[in-house]
Amino acid sequence: MRLLVLLAALVAVATCTETFVGHQVLRVVPKSDEELQKVQELQDLEHLQLDFWLAPRGLGLPIDIRVPFRSLQQVKVHLESNGISYSIMIEDVQALLDEEQTQMLRSSRQLPLNTNTFNYETYHTLDEIHNFIDLLVAENPNLVSKLEIGRSTENRPLYVLKFSTGGTNRPAIWIDTGIHSREWVTQASGIWFAKKIVEDHANNEGVASILETMDILLEIVTNPDGFAFTHTTNRMWRKTRSKHSGSICVGVDPNRNWDAGFGDAGASGNPCTETYHGPYANSEPEVKSIVDFVKSHGNIKAFISIHSYSQLLLYPYGYTETPAPDQQELHELSAKAVNALSSLYGTKYKYGSIITTIYRASGSSVDWTYNQGIKYSFTFELRDTGRYGFLLPAKQIVPTAEETWLALKVIIEHARDNTY
Amino acid sequence: DIDGVGHKYCLELELEDVLDKDRTVSCTAEVLYPLGSKTSAPDVQVTVQGELRSTEEADQEFYNRIRSLEKELVAENIPDSHGNVPPELEPIHLLASVASGYVIWQNSTENTKFHLAQVKHVKQVKRSDEDLQFDFVVLLHEMVSQEVLPWELTLLWHPQRGARVSRD
Numbered sequence: 001m002r003l004l005v006l007l008a009a010l011v012a013v014a015t016c017t018e019t020f021v022g023h024q025v026l027r028v029v030p031k032s033d034e035e036l037q038k039v040q041e042l043q044d045l046e047h048l049q050l051d052f053w054l055a056p057r058g059l060g061l062p063i064d065i066r067v068p069f070r071s072l073q074q075v076k077v078h079l080e081s082n083g084i085s086y087s088i089m090i091e092d093v094q095a096l097l098d099e100e101q102t103q104m105l106r107s108s109r110q111l112p113l114n115t116n117t118f119n120y121e122t123y124h125t126l127d128e129i130h131n132f133i134d135l136l137v138a139e140n141p142n143l144v145s146k147l148e149i150g151r152s153t154e155n156r157p158l159y160v161l162k163f164s165t166g167g168t169n170r171p172a173i174w175i176d177t178g179i180h181s182r183e184w185v186t187q188a189s190g191i192w193f194a195k196k197i198v199e200d201h202a203n204n205e206g207v208a209s210i211l212e213t214m215d216i217l218l219e220i221v222t223n224p225d226g227f228a229f230t231h232t233t234n235r236m237w238r239k240t241r242s243k244h245s246g247s248i249c250v251g252v253d254p255n256r257n258w259d260a261g262f263g264d265a266g267a268s269g270n271p272c273t274e275t276y277h278g279p280y281a282n283s284e285p286e287v288k289s290i291v292d293f294v295k296s297h298g299n300i301k302a303f304i305s306i307h308s309y310s311q312l313l314l315y316p317y318g319y320t321e322t323p324a325p326d327q328q329e330l331h332e333l334s335a336k337a338v339n340a341l342s343s344l345y346g347t348k349y350k351y352g353s354i355i356t357t358i359y360r361a362s363g364s365s366v367d368w369t370y371n372q373g374i375k376y377s378f379t380f381e382l383r384d385t386g387r388y389g390f391l392l393p394a395k396q397i398v399p400t401a402e403e404t405w406l407a408l409k410v411i412i413e414h415a416r417d418n419t420y
Numbered sequence: 421d422i423d424g425v426g427h428k429y430c431l432e433l434e435l436e437d438v439l440d441k442d443r444t445v446s447c448t449a450e451v452l453y454p455l456g457s458k459t460s461a462p463d464v465q466v467t468v469q470g471e472l473r474s475t476e477e478a479d480q481e482f483y484n485r486i487r488s489l490e491k492e493l494v495a496e497n498i499p500d501s502h503g504n505v506p507p508e509l510e511p512i513h514l515l516a517s518v519a520s521g522y523v524i525w526q527n528s529t530e531n532t533k534f535h536l537a538q539v540k541h542v543k544q545v546k547r548s549d550e551d552l553q554f555d556f557v558v559l560l561h562e563m564v565s566q567e568v569l570p571w572e573l574t575l576l577w578h579p580q581r582g583a584r585v586s587r588d
Contacts (some may be wrong), residue, residue: 123502184501235501236537236559236568253566274566310563359564386535387438389561393503 020097022069025053028079029062038082048074064089115139120192120401122394123165123184126156126228129221132191133159143211144357149219150289153242153373156224158221158289159384163197163216171419172215173412174294176302179254179286179365180238181226183308185382185392185400190220190306193408210412223254223286236390238274240284247271252278255305257287260367261319266360277363287365294369302376302415304408309389310358310381311349312340313407316370318354318361325355326375333376333406333414337407344403347383354379376415380404423441426454427530432450437473438514446472453530461526479579481541482511486552492555493544495556514543519575520558522585532561540570551576 030036040056042048048071054064067075079086090096111131112118118132137144147160164170177190197216200206207216221227225241239251249272256267259281263269267277282288294300315330317323325328334351341349354361358381366377383392383400392400422428429451437443445468452463486493498513499505505513520536528534537559545553554575559568576584 053561121446230501236561268565274568317457388499388503389535389537391499391501391503396503 006376020066023066023070023090023093024069024072024088025064025066025093026063026075026079026086027054027062027089028084028086030056030059030084032059035082035084038078038084042075042078050075058359066093108359115195115198118191118195120188120195121398123188123397124191125231126219126221126224129187129191130159133161133194133220134192136161136198140201143198143201144194145330149293150285152223152225152286153240153284154225154228156228157220158224159219159288160293161194161218161220163201163211163218165211167213167215169297170215171299171301171415172216172217172297173210173415174219174300174369175306175408176219176229176304176365177289177306178220178343179305180307181223181224181230181318182236182238182390183382184230184390185308185397186306187221187227187406188394188397189382190218190402192398193405194218194220196401196405207409207412210416214412214416216412217300219290222290225286226251239276240286242278242284244271244279244283249276252276252284254284254286255307255365256361257281257284258291258363258368260364260371261317261362264319264362266319266355266362271359275361281363290365291368294372294374300369300374301420302378302411303366303374304376304378304380305365305410306382306404307381308382308392309384309386311347311383311385312350312379312381313341313351314354314357314366314379314381315351316353316367316377318358318364319367321355324353324370330376330378333411334378336414337378337410340410341403341407344406345399349405375420376411378411380407426452428452432460435468440473443473445472459513459527462528464525474577478511480507483552483579489544492546493542495542496540498539498542498552511522513539515554515575515588516542516556516558516576518583519554519573519585520560520571523571523573524560531564535561535563537561545574551578 030037030039036056036059042050043052048268049068051066051073052063053066054062111128115132115135118135124132129397133146137146143163143165145162147162148157149160150158152158175193178187197207200356203209209411223240226237226239229237229241239253241250242252243250253267253275256275256277262281263277265331270276278284282291315324315334315335330351338349338351341347350357354364364379370377383396384403429519431449431451433447433449435445435447447466449464449466454460454462457571495509495512498509498516516539517536524534537557539558541557543555547553554577556573556575558571558573560571561568574586576586
């Protein structure tokens, strides 16, 4: 219906500076040539600022007029004193626009127009996240670029956002979210982090100073096949969606597939289990693409993998009880980061090495990156501690992202200030 | 270590009221995990120091509401994918947690850590006696193996008589 198209156009305008508070849309159906003429007279009165949504065309055909608030009385008097009946189609145009905007942001799955109208307080589909990424890049071409570092088993692109103010191969911070697809608060937090980085840069606060000398690399949907599967079929899916010969079971645990203690205790050799390490290290393209990227980049100084749930901050190792050589520094840094996190909403975190704090796990990402020489290798387990688990209510997304960001900043700043 | 018997843990715990975060109660517990691969539940002795908040009024309200339903209650996916629980199903979610707690206790070892991941399905079964009966299919998440295991269980509940799991 034409009305809706025009409304949509008004929405676009409304997101700028114009307001339609108190405007009404009146409909007149002229029954005589005289009535038609009287309405046509209104068109010549420029000071009324009338906007004819349906112009006068002929007898019996509706005329729709958007009338600004201050012209309402005049127009209605003109019509009434000439005995022309009219109906009020829209009582307050602005109210309708506001309602529509709210609905578009909330329940509808229409794509937002920019990253300011994007809803950070809800979970999104893969398409919506890809759209967000493209919007963010388009809005900030001098800061953000989208890198495709590979393709998943089902041929989905693996996108990394690069935040950089220039230079050549500057030391970089790597953050990945969503490697385990059912941990939805992590991808949602990744989206929030991306926007936060851009905002900080624009306002010259927070990580703006970091970006003067370092790049930030962010992979929001590290396991897109699994993520799509959690939307279409099984919300509790964790692994990739690869099929390896010899089993009817699908998927490899991408955080047991790295080449650090690969296949040792702390992972499963059974393809039908959630911690299946895969047929060999880096068998999963989602993992291999990061490995190749990290190696060819050569200048990553901190590597942070984000998971949920349990509220933990972990550092290597998971595959062995041997303490990491930098254990003391990592432990102290963890304490600082956790302190910063808790300062916001009082959320309690524990911290320590993977094997002493959560469980033995072999083939995990941060054990490999640490052994590659990336000293500041950390794994986060975000909210909560089991009440909702993977099904964390959407209203906790932003608070979780906000508090986690404070911890990330502590780690990032430490990496910047302690070059190696 | 108790030779020939198992491993005993003495714990000091603080219980936090899930519905009222500022409310905590201290308690002490002794947990004895039996030796061997017998699948028997750990023995648990608990002493609660202090009082648990009374929920009599809310319990009775919920009981009356369910009893007066024309059709038996049926629901799925609590919480849903986005973590939402409709307010009127919140008590069902809590009862499922209680029921799951029993199952978790019966199936715990020193190497497991279970949480209720989701209520896949719940169906009320009308009874001729005064109890409410709910047949659940729940998903239990085990932390070490990361497995999500479906489990069928039946819970009987009454405001005064409390909760009992009748099939696990």
